[in-house]
Amino acid sequence: MSRHSKNNTALGFFTYAERQKLNYGTQKLRLGRESLRDFDACFLCLQKARSPVICPKGHLMCKECIYESILTQKKEIARQTKLYELQQDEIKNEKIKKDQMAKDILIKQFEKTQNSYLEVKPLKAHTDMKESEIKDIPASEREKKIALDIAEKQANKSNSNMNCFWIPDLTPENNPEQIKKVELHPQCYAGEKSHKINIKKLIPVNFSIAKESLTSTGRKEVIYNCPCCVRTFTNGTRLIVLKNCGHVFCYDCKKKFLLKSQKCMLCEKKNKEKDMIELEREGTGFSSTTRVAEAKRAGIAFQ
Numbered sequence: 583m584s585r586h587s588k589n590n591t592a593l594g595f596f597t598y599a600e601r602q603k604l605n606y607g608t609q610k611l612r613l614g615r616e617s618l619r620d621f622d623a624c625f626l627c628l629q630k631a632r633s634p635v636i637c638p639k640g641h642l643m644c645k646e647c648i649y650e651s652i653l654t655q656k657k658e659i660a661r662q663t664k665l666y667e668l669q670q671d672e673i674k675n676e677k678i679k680k681d682q683m684a685k686d687i688l689i690k691q692f693e694k695t696q697n698s699y700l701e702v703k704p705l706k707a708h709t710d711m712k713e714s715e716i717k718d719i720p721a722s723e724r725e726k727k728i729a730l731d732i733a734e735k736q737a738n739k740s741n742s743n744m745n746c747f748w749i750p751d752l753t754p755e756n757n758p759e760q761i762k763k764v765e766l767h768p769q770c771y772a773g774e775k776s777h778k779i780n781i782k783k784l785i786p787v788n789f790s791i792a793k794e795s796l797t798s799t800g801r802k803e804v805i806y807n808c809p810c811c812v813r814t815f816t817n818g819t820r821l822i823v824l825k826n827c828g829h830v831f832c833y834d835c836k837k838k839f840l841l842k843s844q845k846c847m848l849c850e851k852k853n854k855e856k857d858m859i860e861l862e863r864e865g866t867g868f869s870s871t872t873r874v875a876e877a878k879r880a881g882i883a884f885q
């Protein structure tokens with residue numbers, strides 16, 4: 583078999599083709615244009631955004647999509663909060679129950695010592711605490727603490743004695759998970775890290791349309807450009823959205839004109855430097871224009 587044979591597996595090392603087939607070890611893949619979101623596509627539905635809006639960090643989405651997302655998140659938050667509150671109530675009730683049990687035990691012990699001359703087993707015989715540990719607790723608290731211990735033991739005992747597979751509360755495996763307090767704010771998940779989002783802070787985007795045409799399949803195709811230098815927008819152009827009017831310019835026009843005038847060149851609305859938001863984009867597939875053009879899967883080949 584020649585060295586350049588396609589399925590040469592007799593070599594002492596792995597060929598590129600073999601490594602690809604094995605699917606382990608660190609693998610890199612250059613993402614093409616098709617794998618990346620268009621600059622004017624909504625990050626939620628991945629279609630060309632309809633009535634586009636951006637969040638204050640420059641993530642573009644359809645108005646409808648983000649409203650729906652926020653509403654769903656709010657519903658989920660409400661549900662989680664309710665569950666959390668219910669659990670907190672349950673924990674509280676359990677504590678009250680245990681305290682009551684401890685009180686009962688104390689009273690019983692007291693009655694026993696009062697009504698009988700027979701020696702009653704001291705309370706501490708019922709607990710696992712060491713002599714020294716008991717001594718550390720102040721005298722006034724001592725009896726109560728020991729009684730609480732016993733109550734807890736009894737509660738556990740009664741539970742373990744009453745294993746039942748038919749009643750959900752008594753199944754041995756029924757160990758409800760603690761619900762953590764949830765993040766109480768809808769999030770925008772477009773970036774690498776999610777951030778808080780608010781309907782009031784969404785900024786409507788007004789692209790300038792350069793050309794509108796119908797494709798052979800009957801789909802409307804819209805091409806956007808910069809109203810200042812008339813450059814057609816692609817994934818490769820850095821875009822700036824003005825916060826106060828939503829007009830979109832290219833980065834070069836921002837540097838040359840917008841920063842100096844601090845005004846929108848279309849509608850003359852005042853926009854300071856902090857009101858110029860760069861639109862987040864995923865790039866063109868060339869690594870020089872984007873940071874996400876490469877998918878990497880790290881792994882150890884041999885162990």
Ligand SMILES: [Zn+2]
Nearest residue numbers: 624627644647
């Ligand atoms: Zn959408």
Ligand SMILES: [Zn+2]
Nearest residue numbers: 637639641770
């Ligand atoms: Zn965002």
Ligand SMILES: [Zn+2]
Nearest residue numbers: 808811832835
């Ligand atoms: Zn421009």
Ligand SMILES: [Zn+2]
Nearest residue numbers: 827829846849
């Ligand atoms: Zn404007």
